[in-house]
Amino acid sequence: MLPYLLAAWLFLVGLYGVTTSRNFIHLVMCLSVVQSSTYVLILALGYRVNATAPISKDVPLGTRAVDPVAQSLVLTDIVVGVVVTALLLSLALQIHKRTGTLRPDDLHVMEG
Amino acid sequence: MTRRTRLIVFAVGAIGVGAALIWGTAGAPPFGHYRGPYGDVFNRRAVPERHATNVINAITFDYRGIDTVGEEFILFAAVMGVTVLLRRQRDEATPRRGDGDRPPWRPSDAVRIAALTLLAPAVLLGLYIVAHGTLTPGGGFQGGMILGAAPLLVFLAGRTLLHPRRDPMGPLEFGEGLGAGGFVAIGMVGLIATGAFLENVWPLGRIGSIFSGGMLPFINVAVGLEVGAGLVIALYEFREQTLLRGRG
Numbered sequence: 001m002l003p004y005l006l007a008a009w010l011f012l013v014g015l016y017g018v019t020t021s022r023n024f025i026h027l028v029m030c031l032s033v034v035q036s037s038t039y040v041l042i043l044a045l046g047y048r049v050n051a052t053a054p055i056s057k058d059v060p061l062g063t064r065a066v067d068p069v070a071q072s073l074v075l076t077d078i079v080v081g082v083v084v085t086a087l088l089l090s091l092a093l094q095i096h097k098r099t100g101t102l103r104p105d106d107l108h109v110m111e112g
Numbered sequence: 113m114t115r116r117t118r119l120i121v122f123a124v125g126a127i128g129v130g131a132a133l134i135w136g137t138a139g140a141p142p143f144g145h146y147r148g149p150y151g152d153v154f155n156r157r158a159v160p161e162r163h164a165t166n167v168i169n170a171i172t173f174d175y176r177g178i179d180t181v182g183e184e185f186i187l188f189a190a191v192m193g194v195t196v197l198l199r200r201q202r203d204e205a206t207p208r209r210g211d212g213d214r215p216p217w218r219p220s221d222a223v224r225i226a227a228l229t230l231l232a233p234a235v236l237l238g239l240y241i242v243a244h245g246t247l248t249p250g251g252g253f254q255g256g257m258i259l260g261a262a263p264l265l266v267f268l269a270g271r272t273l274l275h276p277r278r279d280p281m282g283p284l285e286f287g288e289g290l291g292a293g294g295f296v297a298i299g300m301v302g303l304i305a306t307g308a309f310l311e312n313v314w315p316l317g318r319i320g321s322i323f324s325g326g327m328l329p330f331i332n333v334a335v336g337l338e339v340g341a342g343l344v345i346a347l348y349e350f351r352e353q354t355l356l357r358g359r360g
Contacts, residue, residue: 001137001142001143002143003143004133004134004137004140004143005134005137007133007137008130008133008134008137011129011133012126012129012130015122015126015129016122016126019118019119019122020115020118020119020122041137044143045140045141045146046146046151047143047144047146048144048145048146049144049145053249054151054154054155054166054167054168055165055166055167055168055248055249056155056158056159056165056167057165057166057247057248057320065151065155065167066146066151067146067148067150067151068151068154068155068158068167068168068171069150069151069154069171069176070151071168072168072171072172072176075168075172075251075253075254076172076180076183076253077183079187079253079254079256079257079339080183080186080187080190082257082343083186083187083190083191083194083342083343083346084186084190086190086191086194086346086350087190087193087194087197089350090193090194090197090198090346090349090350091197093197093198093350093353094197094198097201
């Protein structure tokens with residue numbers, strides 16, 4: 001149960017950071033925390049006690065292994081997450097260039 | 113919205129989401145007791161069917177390969193977004209090439225030595241992880257990440273990222289396109305030969321050898337190229353911004 005609670009906690013604490021953020025770069029990092037909660041949740045769902053990694057290189061076929069599907073999902077997600085973070089950071093950079101601020105609260109009106 | 117009202121709105125939502133999360137995971141199998149069946153089916157069948165001892169790699173690039181093609185294009189689109197957002201604006205100066213094309217700071221000797229010492233092992237490790245993707249933990253995504261981090265070490269050492277007078281974007285964009293297109297092209301080979309996208313048409317090879325897994329090693333190389341080149345493109349764009357800023 002503890003890993004599930006950890007995932008819920010990471011999700012909520014990241015979301016708290018996003019809502020109360022005073023800096024766009026901090027906000028992007030908080031979003032990464034929210035995303036990492038999904039990794040914890042998915043990996044926890046596929047975990048199995050006393051089992052090996054789903055790599056059958058040095059173990060006999062049929063050894064009890066954890067769920068490989070969960071790991072496959074998470075690994076692509078992590079890599080895509082890094083690049084999406086880069087995209088968000090470049091948005092923050094553009095906001096700073098155009099408005100001279102990184103405070104989300106300072107941006108009131110939509111500007112074209 | 114004031115901070116206070118925002119916090120109240122957040123608290124209401126957070127309590128709701130938190131309750132839903134706990135309620136949802138309470139019905140999940142207890143931690144450490146995965147019930148299957150899909151993972152067990154893959155664990156039993158990936159080696160006989162695909163001769164790939166890294167079951168995760170076989171799932172990522174074969175069993176759910178078409179899904180990974182989609183994920184890869186999210187990555188592709190995000191890198192394109194970074195390039196478009198950080199393009200040089202009309203009112204910004206062109207960064208000078210040559211000697212001026214260096215970071216506007218001088219790193220300490222410790223950082224320089226550590227970064228340059230780690231460079232060759234990082235490249236080698238990246239290539240190893242890509243090449244052995246079907247055998248041991250690793251694959252195109254992980255290896256590409258490590259390869260993409262190698263130029264970051266050069267940058268940390270305070271050196272020019274690439275040849276000072278040549279624009280590196282051309283080859284990098286070509287590499288990224290080749291990687292992304294290569295994955296789809298490999299899939300199309302399966303589609304034309306057997307009628308199913310990404311269906312394996314290559315000899316499966318001996319289990320445990322580096323060329324085992326049919327088309328999986330080729331896909332690992334294509335994805336490694338795409339991820340590595342994409343990361344370097346993003347890094348290069350951000351570096352260009354620090355140079356603009358450093359010149360004021």
